[in-house]
Amino acid sequence: MLVDQGLEIGDTLSDGCLTVLLVSERTRYSLRIKAEDLTAFNLESGLGLPERIGQSSLTEARMQLCLGPDEWLIVTQPDLDKGLGAQLKRLSDSFIFSFTDISHRNIALTVQGSEAVAAINIGCPLDLSPEHFPVGKVTRTVFENAPIMLLRTGEDVFHLECWRSYGPYVTGLFARYAKDIEMS
Amino acid sequence: MFLIHCPYCDEDRPEIEFSYAGEAHIARPQNADAISDAEWSEYLFIRENKRGIHCERWWHTNGCNRFFNAVRNTVTDKFIMTYEMGEPRPTPEEIEAARDDD
Incomplete structure (x- = not known):
């Protein structure tokens, strides 16, 4: 025991x-974006974030979890899933969102x-x-x-x-x- | 377990996930530098402290992390309805219609 x-x-x-x-150890990101921007953001980023509170989209490399109306937690396997930050950085001109590494x-x-x-x-x-x-x-x-x-x-x-x-x-x-x- | 309906999660959730956050529909004065101390203190401190139907803010701290408004009967402690932030105060007719015999 x-x-x-x-x-x-x-x-x-x-x-x-x-x-x-x-x-x-996992890599964790907090993603905040207004709910009304989500459809367009999903289209541009290809992330496929779930739209309702409580929903998740799960793959071996990445878990995308909708925790609030404008809040997602993305948990990734560090060795399988790289470059998410760079992928989203190019969207920072077209969308207002926050993407924060909260791994630890x-x-x-x-x-x-x-x-x-x-x-x-x-x-x-x-x-x-x-x-x-x-x-x-x-x-x-x-x-x-x-x-x-x-x-x-x-x-x-x-x-x-x-x-x-x-x-x-x-x-x-x-x-x-x-x-x-x-x-x- | 006492359950509270969160309008954002659209679920009945256990009370211990929530925090109370005071009376609802109290707007901060826009002309704070022009009003008197008495008016400012009224905004800060004076509350209805009602016995009966009361509109109040609640915070789903350990859930969706959103503030919302609720109508609660402070005598029976029953929640009559909850609604999202920004929605107007329900009319007495709406409250009466949502009320079951508490």
Whole structure:
């Protein structure tokens, strides 16, 4: 059990019914653009940003997540997806938008297994049933006292991001829950 | 869990994702250097503090991060309606129509 140990990439807190992994480093960008410019921006940039709050477009190299009416988070694999900044820079004459590298603000966890929903629901009050929170849905929310961003990537797989400083707190909560499962 | 409808997310979301942000529809005076101290303090500090139907701002802090307005009954704590920023204050008829028996 890893409750009192440091945070290492690849930590697995419990086998089988619940696995919590620290995702390797990602590049993250915050993109803000007015909703009315989005269609034209998508056409020019070819990004294909989702249009509704809570929607996501996911590929292996890149996750594009709509968090607010004018706010997107783009999470990329640094070695697979390069040159996004240069690609968008040429659009800065035609559109007013902000594109900020926030890679180091967050850490990401993959929470998976048959107990994943129950584990997240110890600290998150959202209804995570598949009807209300289907695969591909993303939202900012809370996990105990930490603000998090939650994305469902599979039926029993979640991608959870939180501020780096909350990392030990969030993983510690999962570790405690994993211990409860093992004891019961 | 107490649920609040966010007009931007268009979903009922748990209360702890939201922050209260004071009475709604209070416009900052455009002529701040011309008005008296009394008028300025009225803008800053004087609120209706109503018992009953109250228009107020809420902030979906841990969600879409947007401010929106809500009509709430301060006696029963029930939310009657929520609407996006910039929309006018609902008329008493609209509020009455949206109200269920609280």
